[in-house]
Amino acid sequence: MSDPALGLTMLGLIVVVIMMGFPTAFTLMGLGMFFGFYAYYNPAEAWSDNKIFDLMVQRTYGAMTNDVLISIPLFVLMGYVMERGALVDKMFYAIQLSFRRVPASLAVASLIVCTFWGIASGLVGAVVVLMGVIAFNPMLRAGYDVKLAAGVITAGGTLGILIPPSVMIIVYAAVAGQSVVKLYAAAMFPGFFLAFLYLVYVVGWALLNPRIAPPLPPEQNRVPVPAWMRSFQAAYSPNMFAGLLKALTSPGKAQAIEGEEGRISYRQILRHLGYALVPLALTTGTFALIWWYVVIYQTRRADDSAPEGLEQLGAPPSAAPSAAADIGPATSFYVVFGVLAALAALMLVRYYRRMDADRLVVVKLLTASVMPLGILTFIVLAVILFGITTATESAAVGAAGAFLLAFYARTLNWKRTKEAVFLTAKTTSMVCWLFVGSALFSGVFALLGGQALVEQWVLSMNLSPVQFMILSQAIIFVLGWPLEWTEIIIIFVPIFLPLLKHFGIDPILWGVLVFVNLQAAFLSPPVAMSAFYLKGVSPSHVTINQIFAGMMPYMLIVIVCMIFLYIWPGLTLWLPQYLYGG
Amino acid sequence: MTVQRFLHAVDAVSTWVGKAAAWLIIGLMLLVCVEVFKRYMLNMPTAWIFDASNMFYGTLFMLAGAYTLAQNAHVRGDFLYSSMRPRTQAGLDLVLYIVFFLPGIAALVYAGTDYAALSWRINEHSTTTADGPPIYHFKTVIPIAGALILLQGLAEIVRAVVCLRTGEWPSRLKDVAEMDVVEEQLADSDTIDEADRKAAIERAQKIDETARQRGMGGDLQT
Numbered sequence: 001m002s003d004p005a006l007g008l009t010m011l012g013l014i015v016v017v018i019m020m021g022f023p024t025a026f027t028l029m030g031l032g033m034f035f036g037f038y039a040y041y042n043p044a045e046a047w048s049d050n051k052i053f054d055l056m057v058q059r060t061y062g063a064m065t066n067d068v069l070i071s072i073p074l075f076v077l078m079g080y081v082m083e084r085g086a087l088v089d090k091m092f093y094a095i096q097l098s099f100r101r102v103p104a105s106l107a108v109a110s111l112i113v114c115t116f117w118g119i120a121s122g123l124v125g126a127v128v129v130l131m132g133v134i135a136f137n138p139m140l141r142a143g144y145d146v147k148l149a150a151g152v153i154t155a156g157g158t159l160g161i162l163i164p165p166s167v168m169i170i171v172y173a174a175v176a177g178q179s180v181v182k183l184y185a186a187a188m189f190p191g192f193f194l195a196f197l198y199l200v201y202v203v204g205w206a207l208l209n210p211r212i213a214p215p216l217p218p219e220q221n222r223v224p225v226p227a228w229m230r231s232f233q234a235a236y237s238p239n240m241f242a243g244l245l246k247a248l249t250s251p252g253k254a255q256a257i258e259g260e261e262g263r264i265s266y267r268q269i270l271r272h273l274g275y276a277l278v279p280l281a282l283t284t285g286t287f288a289l290i291w292w293y294v295v296i297y298q299t300r301r302a303d304d305s306a307p308e309g310l311e312q313l314g315a316p317p318s319a320a321p322s323a324a325a326d327i328g329p330a331t332s333f334y335v336v337f338g339v340l341a342a343l344a345a346l347m348l349v350r351y352y353r354r355m356d357a358d359r360l361v362v363v364k365l366l367t368a369s370v371m372p373l374g375i376l377t378f379i380v381l382a383v384i385l386f387g388i389t390t391a392t393e394s395a396a397v398g399a400a401g402a403f404l405l406a407f408y409a410r411t412l413n414w415k416r417t418k419e420a421v422f423l424t425a426k427t428t429s430m431v432c433w434l435f436v437g438s439a440l441f442s443g444v445f446a447l448l449g450g451q452a453l454v455e456q457w458v459l460s461m462n463l464s465p466v467q468f469m470i471l472s473q474a475i476i477f478v479l480g481w482p483l484e485w486t487e488i489i490i491i492f493v494p495i496f497l498p499l500l501k502h503f504g505i506d507p508i509l510w511g512v513l514v515f516v517n518l519q520a521a522f523l524s525p526p527v528a529m530s531a532f533y534l535k536g537v538s539p540s541h542v543t544i545n546q547i548f549a550g551m552m553p554y555m556l557i558v559i560v561c562m563i564f565l566y567i568w569p570g571l572t573l574w575l576p577q578y579l580y581g582g
Numbered sequence: 583m584t585v586q587r588f589l590h591a592v593d594a595v596s597t598w599v600g601k602a603a604a605w606l607i608i609g610l611m612l613l614v615c616v617e618v619f620k621r622y623m624l625n626m627p628t629a630w631i632f633d634a635s636n637m638f639y640g641t642l643f644m645l646a647g648a649y650t651l652a653q654n655a656h657v658r659g660d661f662l663y664s665s666m667r668p669r670t671q672a673g674l675d676l677v678l679y680i681v682f683f684l685p686g687i688a689a690l691v692y693a694g695t696d697y698a699a700l701s702w703r704i705n706e707h708s709t710t711t712a713d714g715p716p717i718y719h720f721k722t723v724i725p726i727a728g729a730l731i732l733l734q735g736l737a738e739i740v741r742a743v744v745c746l747r748t749g750e751w752p753s754r755l756k757d758v759a760e761m762d763v764v765e766e767q768l769a770d771s772d773t774i775d776e777a778d779r780k781a782a783i784e785r786a787q788k789i790d791e792t793a794r795q796r797g798m799g800g801d802l803q804t
Contacts, residue, residue, distance in 0.1 A: 024658060029690070030683060057693040400615050416766065429642075483659055529794065
């Protein structure tokens with residue numbers, strides 16, 4: 001048998017053996033070792049001097065010193081700590097209350113919690129089971145359509161592997177030799193865009209056909225307003241915000257009110273005013289950050305890069321002043337920023353004018369349950385995306401921050417810390433050993449010429465880039481049925497990567513499409529695991545077929561999302577290009 | 583039962599080493615955090631941090647390999663596998679451990695020993711930075727991790743043989759699992775229905791198992 005044919009045999013064998021259920025990392029090592037031994041075989045030297053042994057140990061050491069993979073344990077640790085530290089049921093309760101007037105409020109809240117939770121953790125199984133208990137049964141009890149309820153949770157549960165900071169993206173970056181930071185920036189909009197499409201679908205369906213998502217009975221939607229707040233409103237003003245401000249200057253009436261823990265103190269007034277100010281602070285913070293990055297930070301950076309008095313050799317000395325004028329952002333930015341800021345200000349004014357006790361309690365609940373996790377992920381992502389630190393550094397800071405938050409919220413004890421650490425070790429070891437095996441395997445595959453044969457074969461088909469795109473995504477979609485994402489990204493994606501250049505496809509765009517694609521693969525009956533996780537916690541009258549039927553529309557939405565991403569590559573590529581340049 | 587004791591003894595060794603190595607992640611986290619503080623706040627970067635963090639990370643995942651194997655947590659294409667009978671699973675495993683695992687890992691130990699020995703002989707230092715830290719002990723991790731995982735692999739082979747004879751997989755040491763988070767999240771919740779909560783906590787592990795089999799092995803065929 002010729003060498004390239006042997007390479008293809010190797011590829012075929014690996015698929016067969018993976019299907020037999022043997023741990024994939026060792027299958028790759030074993031196969032790589034045998035085929036490599038044959039490829040390097042030289043009758044003149046002793047068998048123990050075969051170069052395959054050098055290749056093997058060098059590939060292993062390469063994985064041990066890989067500067068991309070090193071951020072995996074840190075992000076995984078952050079995820080596990082957050083997952084144990086944040087309270088998902090409180091989060092769901094608060095979000096559901098704040099969306100109580102939206103159609104299909106429970107479904108919307110489930111999606112938002114899933115998206116949010118997905119930022120923290122990348123585990124499909126645990127998310128679906130948890131959300132199944134927290135949201136699925138209440139939805140069924142409220143009379144929601146089984147298919148709607150099932151679809152929201154299974155689709156939302158798989159979002160976690162797509163939305164940054166996700167481990168899948170780091171592994172792809174390591175495999176494809178791309179920058180983690182750029183991939184994070186690229187996956188940012190598509191991830192939230194997909195979640196947004198899901199939301200539009202749910203709300204749209206509920207608007208068209210209100211029977212599938214009846215509103216909750218009023219007693220379940222009532223915001224638990226404490227009694228003192230009512231008397232407070234009576235004493236000052238029905239508007240809590242105005243009332244709290246007044247109470248700041250004349251606390252006498254407030255201090256006469258009996259609260260749950262005795263009289264209302266001045267500190268309590270201050271604290272509630274703080275809660276009331278959270279929406280304002282968030283909005284101004286966001287706008288200030290954008291302003292800082294676009295106007296101040298970038299201009300300063302541009303100034304730094306061209307120090308004064310340093311003239312380019314042979315450059316006309318008059319060129320410098322004209323360049324300085326171009327540094328600031330375009331006028332259109334100021335216009336858009338101004339309009340957005342005005343809109344936000346308008347909404348805030350409207351919001352604060354109607355700040356009744358209900359609203360204050362909801363803000364308080366949201367702040368307590370969502371904010372810590374939100375602030376941490378926001379900081380981690382912002383620090384990575386703005387290119388302030390590397391992915392590894394921000395992962396480490398994020399993990400430390402997760403610990404601090406969990407200690408602060410008193411949700412982390414010694415047992416949970418240990419669990420998070422051990423789970424991190426297991427997950428990291430699983431991914432990285434797979435990487436060791438695959439590094440050897442792909443080395444031998446290329447050595448035998450299998451890679452060249454695949455390339456030749458694909459090129460001989462004379463595909464257009466669109467056809468190649470569809471073909472490659474279809475193959476990955478089918479592979480996503482029986483395999484986990486780790487195996488797909490580490491073993492099969494590298495086969496396509498060298499071909500991308502030939503077809504002029506950006507590996508970042510292609511990678512993001514793969515991430516989105518795997519969402520669809522994980523939602524396709526009859527192999528989708530999330531459906532079975534949900535079945536495990538649902539009441540017995542829900543059949544697996546109902547769950548599958550509920551998932552189908554979301555699968556179509558994912559495919560629609562992929563088409564959008566392909567037609568408008570800007571959705572993916574704009575952010576990395578804007579932040580880091582071409 | 584002596585075989586079972588042997589299996590648990592090997593599991594215990596792998597688990598102990600793996601869990602000890604797992605704590606390196608805390609070290610790595612603190613190391614990088616301190617470096618971030620020093621570099622960005624005090625403007626005094628440290629040259630050897632890059633090598634040191636590699637050592638933490640590399641040692642962590644290599645030494646946890648045997649622990650992961652002992653907990654059956656290495657990713658496997660369990661789509662068909664998990665719906666087979668235990669005897670069939672054990673037969674497949676036995677053959678594949680002998681055909682792929684043993685030669686592959688033995689080669690890793692052999693090659694790793696040479697690699698580390700050479701590194702010790704030449705007193706190798708990292709070349710990432712000028713005057714880098716020594717790396718021969720880091721390279722020694724490869725044969726050690728290989729030997730541990732080989733030992734655990736032998737235990738797995740014994741497991742497969744036992745299973746072939748008795749028709750049942752021998753037990754593993756109990757360890758933390760990803761689904762444990764369900765219990766932790768739901769245990770003290772006051773917004774969720776009591777009965778739902780209890781049922782989910784009780785069945786979490788079972789649900790995980792059944793879902794991995796995609797309903798083919800269990801009671802989900804409704």
